[in-house]
Structures are given as structure tokens and as C-alpha cells.
Ligand code: SF4
């Protein structure tokens with residue numbers, strides 16, 4: 227077993243090394259043809275052409291120098307317009323990423339297929355060879371977390387810190403500097419053409435990596451939780467919704483020239499849903515567009531209350547949601563790192579509900595501008611509110627912190643502290659739902675497994691010891707507390723509302 231694991235780890239590290247080193251190699255040459263094919267807007271072409279002419283046919287062996295020259299040329303045009311206050315002429319489209327990608331020549335472009343195989347297929351096999359044998363070492367049935375607090379990756383050691391830095395860096399490149407990861411985007415170009423009918427962007431790469439990571443980590447979940455049907459079904463569900471709904475269907479819709487939409491992603495998690503370009507984009511597509519708009523509204527107005535009433539917020543957070551899906555697969559090895567303190571619970575309630583209020587205010591402001599044409603609400607520019615929300619909540623909280631801090635703060639930092647949809651679902655779950663976790667307190671041996679592995683930081687044991695039902699707005703119904711309990715104390719149930727808040731009574735106590 228140990229040998230297979232070592233070989234797997236060596237393969238994975240080697241492939242990761244190749245993947246990272248791709249960022250630094252390549253030549254860049256901007257031709258007139260590439261310039262015209264990339265900057266399709268005739269007006270922009272005319273404005274930018276004189277400024278970038280010094281770059282045409284020049285050979286760059288440094289991506290940094292190429293990007294610097296292009297940005298300098300691009301900014302010189304815009305700066306002139308800004309200086310003269312010609313705001314209608316300012317170019318807002320960012321052409322840097324596609325220009326860099328199209329101008330790439332050499333090794334990566336010529337060998338994208340083999341590099342795709344090494345970086346994604348072979349590395350995944352290496353990862354599986356490393357992870358899976360460990361799950362078979364314990365032959366006895368049951369879910370074991372042997373040595374989870376002794377390894378550097380799962381107990382905030384140096385490897386965890388490096389992993390965290392890697393994840394955060396990836397999100398920074400993805401959102402703020404995609405022109406530096408064009409060699410990675412090139413690897414998935416063929417796949418993108420096959421599925422969506424167009425070349426890959428950084429978002430296609432992200433979607434693909436998201437699905438790949440979830441698939442690999444789901445294989446681990448299937449083996450680790452093989453004795454627990456709820457975990458097997460739940461893992462299959464999140465994987466299905468991610469691959470089919472979040473990745474394949476939107477890309478196939480694009481290929482068919484129809485409006486692209488992730489049918490399971492709803493406002494306020496999908497905070498751009500009511501932005502003008504989204505609404506106009508849908509309306510312009512006629513009946514189908516109107517139906518999609520209606521579906522999005524139906525989901526959060528009717529779908530959420532009805533489904534939460536019958537199943538609790540787990541129907542979304544643990545079975546459907548993409549953020550939850552990543553947390554339940556990639557994040558599973560880190561679930562024990564969630565903060566269980568009362569202080570964290572207090573912060574959690576204030577922060578997550580504040581984000582919900584912020585999301586509602588921002589959306590109201592955006593809609594106000596959409597319907598009235600007035601860009602200011604109570605003297606505040608609505609565009610800046612939406613920008614602030616996109617930056618702080620969309621990029622910093624959901625991306626960089628939400629996923630980047632898995633190895634440090636556990637797998638559900640975003641869901642617990644930042645997700646406005648989780649707050650909305652939680653309010654419903656707390657006050658109007660049939661869902662609860664029942665506890666048979668008499669059986670509890672106070673081992674604390676349940677609290678340790680609750681990713682939402684709930685002190686499950688405290689409830690179990692008292693025989694109290696667990697009705698917490700933050701509980702995502704992952705069921706891991708019940709799965710790891712050696713005494714079968716905990717049960718996730720959807721029962722009649724009556725008696726929901728009453729404690730479990732032993733027969734002799736009734
Ligand atoms: S209480 Fe149990 S089901 Fe709820 S989030 Fe925690 S571990 Fe998951």
C-alpha cells in the first residue's frame with residue numbers, strides 16, 4: 227500500500243510541477259491578422275491600431291514584457307480619452323487575455339493535447355493512487371479519520387499553508403490577471419470547441435478544473451463513506467449537478483446560440499442575475515429568455531420555501547449547490563478545522579445576515595437604475611455598489627477566502643460566513659421546516675466525533691448529550707455527524723412540524 231501511495235504522490239507532484247512550469251514558457255508574436263481577429267469591434271480596432279503598431283510581428287520571449295507593452299499601448303489610448311473627458315470613447319473591454327492567448331507560439335500550443343493528458347489525466351490518476359489505498363488500510367466497516375490531526379496537510383501544517391497560498395494565488399490570477407494563465411487556458415481549447423463551439427476562456431478552464439477536482443475527490447468520498455448510503459447518494463447528486471447543470475448545459479446552450487444559464491444557480495448566490503446585461507441578454511432571446519428569467523425568480527420565491535419546508539436547506543447546500551459540492555469533496559479532508567467556538571457562532575450570524583442585507587440592497591439599487599434609468603439612489607452611485615459587492619463578496623469572500631482557506635479554516639467558510647443564499651435558506655429552515663436532526667441522548671458516549679467533523683462548527687455533542695433536536699439555521703444537512711457517530715445517536719429526519727423544538731424523551735421519561 228505504502229509503495230503505491232508513494233508512486234502516486236510522486237506522479238502527482240511531477241504533473242503539478244509540469245502544470246505550474248507551463249506558466250513561464252512560450253513565445254509571443256502579435257500579427258496584424260491576430261490583432262484584427264481578436265479585436266472584432268471596428269471602432270476599437272481603429273483606435274488601438276496606431277498605439278500597438280510597434281508590437282506587430284515583434285518576437286517576445288517573455289510573457290511579462292509582452293503584456294506590459296500591450297497594456298502600455300492600451301492605456302495610452304484610454305488615458306488620452308479620460309484626460310479629455312471623452313467618456314463615450316473610453317474602451318472598457320479588456321482584450322489583454324485573448325490577445326496574449328492568440329499571440330502564443332511554440333511548445334504549449336503545439337503540444338496542448340499531450341500536456342492536457344499529463345496535467346489533468348495522469349495527475350488525477352496519481353492523486354487517486356495516493357488517496358485511495360489509505361482508505362482501505364482499516365478493514366473494519368465504518369468511517370475512520372485515522373491520523374487526520376497528525377498530517378501536515380489536514381492539521382494546518384506547512385503543506386496546508388502552501389496549499390492555501392496556491393489556491394488563493396489561483397483565484398487572484400483567475401479574477402484579476404487571467405492573461406498570465408493563458409497557457410493553461412490553451413490546454414482546454416479543444417475541449418471547449420467540442421462542448422461550447424468556441425475557444426476557451428479562463429471561466430471555461432475554471433469550470434473544467436472544478437468538475438475534474440470534484441470527480442477525483444468524489445471517488446475518494448465513495449470509498450471513504452462506502453458504508454453510508456446517504457453520503458453515496460449525496461455525493462452523486464452534487465457531482466451530477468456540477469457536471470451537468472453548471473458545466474455541460476450552459477456550454478451546450480452557448481453552442482446552440484441560446485442564452486447560457488446554470489439552471490440551479492439562483493439569486494442571491496448568483497448576484498449578477500438582475501444586472502442589466504443579464505436581463506437584457508435574456509429578454510433579447512424572446513420566449514426562451516423570458517422563461518429563463520421566470521425560472522430564476524421562481525426558484526428563490528417558490529422553490530426555496532417549498533423545498534426547505536420539506537427537506538431543510540440540505541436539498542440545496544448539500545445536494546445541489548456547486549460551492550457546497552466543492553466543500554463536500556475537495557473540502558472533506560479539512561472539515562474538522564471549522565471553528566466551534568461560541569464567538570465564531572456570534573460572528574457567523576452577524577456577518578452572513580449582513581451579506582444577505584447587502585445583496586438585497588445592491589440588487590434593489592441595480593433594479594432601480596434598470597427601471598428608472600437613474601444611476602443614483604439616495605445620492606449613491608448604484609454602479610459602485612454593485613462593483614463593491616462583486617469585488618468583496620464575489621471575488622474576495624466566495625473565491626479567495628471561501629476556497630483558498632479550506633486548509634486553514636475548514637471547508638465551509640463561505641457557506642457559513644458569507645453566502646447570502648445560505649442565510650436565506652437558514653432563516654426558512656429555522657422557522658418553517660420539517661427538517662431536524664433527532665438525538666437519542668441516552669446512547670451518547672460523549673466521544674465528540676460529531677462536533678469534530680461538523681463543517682459548520684456546530685457543537686453537535688452538546689445537543690446529543692441533552693437529547694435535544696438540532697434545529698440550527700446553519701446546518702447544511704451533510705449528515706457526516708450521523709455518519710461518524712459510533713452509537714447511532716443522530717438521525718436526519720423530515721417529520722411533522724409538531725414537537726420540532728421538544729427534546730427527545732426516553733420511554734421511561736414520557
Ligand atoms: S450538524 Fe451534522 S448535518 Fe448539520 S452541518 Fe453539522 S455535521 Fe452536517
Ligand code: SF4
Pocket residue numbers: 669670671672673674675676677686687690710711712713714715716
Ligand atoms: S458522535 Fe455520537 S456518541 Fe459521540 S458525542 Fe456525538 S452523538 Fe455522542
